[in-house]
Amino acid sequence: MxxxxxxxxxxxxxxxxxxxxxxxxxxxxxxxxxxxxxxxxxxxxxxxxxxxxxxxxxxxxxxxxxxxxxxxxxxxxxxxxxxxxxxxxxxxxxxxxxxxxxxxxxxxxxxxxxxxxxxxxxxxxxxxxxxxxxxxxxxxxxxxxxxxxxxxxxNPKAEQDAMKQKNISSNGLLYDTCKHLRSVRDNYFSSYHLSGIVIDSFVYTAMGNWRWTTNGESSSAATGEYERVLLNYLTQNILSWPYNSMTAPGSGQIVEVSNSIVCLKKVVSYIAE
Structure with a gap:
């Protein structure tokens, strides 16, 4: 779905x-x-x-x-x-x-x-x-x-500042995507573990330069293309690594993902496939 x-x-x-x-x-x-x-x-x-x-x-x-x-x-x-x-x-x-x-x-x-x-x-x-x-x-x-x-x-302030700046540059898409993944997790995969910092760190990097269009601006992207970009990033850059790892936005500190990787794959696949 x-x-x-x-x-x-x-x-x-x-x-x-x-x-x-x-x-x-x-x-x-x-x-x-x-x-x-x-x-x-x-x-x-x-x-x-x-x-x-x-x-x-x-x-x-x-x-x-x-x-x-x-x-x-x-x-x-x-x-x-x-x-x-x-x-x-x-x-x-x-x-x-x-x-x-x-x-x-x-x-x-x-x-x-x-x-x-x-x-x-x-x-x-x-x-x-x-x-x-x-x-x-x-x-x-x-x-x-x-x-x-x-x-x-x-270093939470560095993480918050990085998230805030990218949310502004993406016209709110960063926060909306992070909240969307949380909603899917809570409604469809609540028996699995997926931490908030893993969601935010993943979306921050995986979304690249994608952003919401502004009023009066049309989008050239096909429906579902953005979600497939997230899934492709997960498959090629996270799931393929010998040791699953991420870094937090702004601070660059290592984020533990081993307990969250199964649910992250389910959530991202659910929104993209």
Missing amino acids: SLPVSKRGEVISRDTRSTVSTRYRTVTRAINREFWNSQSETQNSMYVGSYGRGTAISTSDLDILVELPQNEYNRFDYARGNGQSRLLQSVRSAIQIAYPRSEVRADGQIVKIAFSDGIRFEILPAFRSISVFGQWDGTYIYPDTNMGGNWRST
């Missing part, structure tokens, strides 16, 4: 966005109060993940990065045992004070909050990664409690 990409625009209601914003400010204030001695509802935090990149189609899972002071990194990094786990527990305790009736738990790299309306927040505590020259390029390091504890890195 062929299910071509269509214009989707914003698919999350204003009321839902308002609820998300209120909770975001509450979480931010709880972190700032505990770690920064501040009551700010906006500083030291940012939306990340699909919501932050502008490609989410629902708010069932919201990702937030909260920045912590450097002295906290030193304290937990030097701690005996799994300091990363202790850090997550410390963040969990701060958030539990703000939401005492919600389920708040630490899980691997994040702290999860489950609300009664089905919305879940995933909080990623992170520290600025400062170079030996005292410079910061937007990269954060964050805790991973697995395998005895270690640190990983991410």
Whole structure:
């Protein structure tokens, strides 16, 4: 079956966005109060993940990065045992004070909050990664409690900026395609795993210079040609590699695709064939 990409625009209601914003400010204030001695509802935090990149189609899972002071990194990094786990527990305790009736738990790299309306927040505590020259390029390091504890890195602002610029140059086609693939995944292949960063990284590169036509402009492309371009890129550049891999837009960081590749193939094939 062929299910071509269509214009989707914003698919999350204003009321839902308002609820998300209120909770975001509450979480931010709880972190700032505990770690920064501040009551700010906006500083030291940012939306990340699909919501932050502008490609989410629902708010069932919201990702937030909260920045912590450097002295906290030193304290937990030097701690005996799994300091990363202790850090997550410390963040969990701060958030539990703000939401005492919600389920708040630490899980691997994040702290999860489950609300009664089905919305879940995933909080990623992170520290600025400062170079030996005292410079910061937007990269954060964050805790991973697995395998005895270690640190990983991410640069979400670079990813968001790259996605935003390409969405503008494609007249909205980038965001619409990413949302379309999410919709197909959720409606037809929900039993499979396909992460948001894999979708966004794939579409960002695979779409090339394709764009929506503007008002009064005609398109020379045949129906379904764009979708076949996506499928051809997947077949020739992803599925044919000895080791499936992608890089994230803007940051160039490696994106783990092994758990998502089966579903990505199903989704892209579904819209193109």
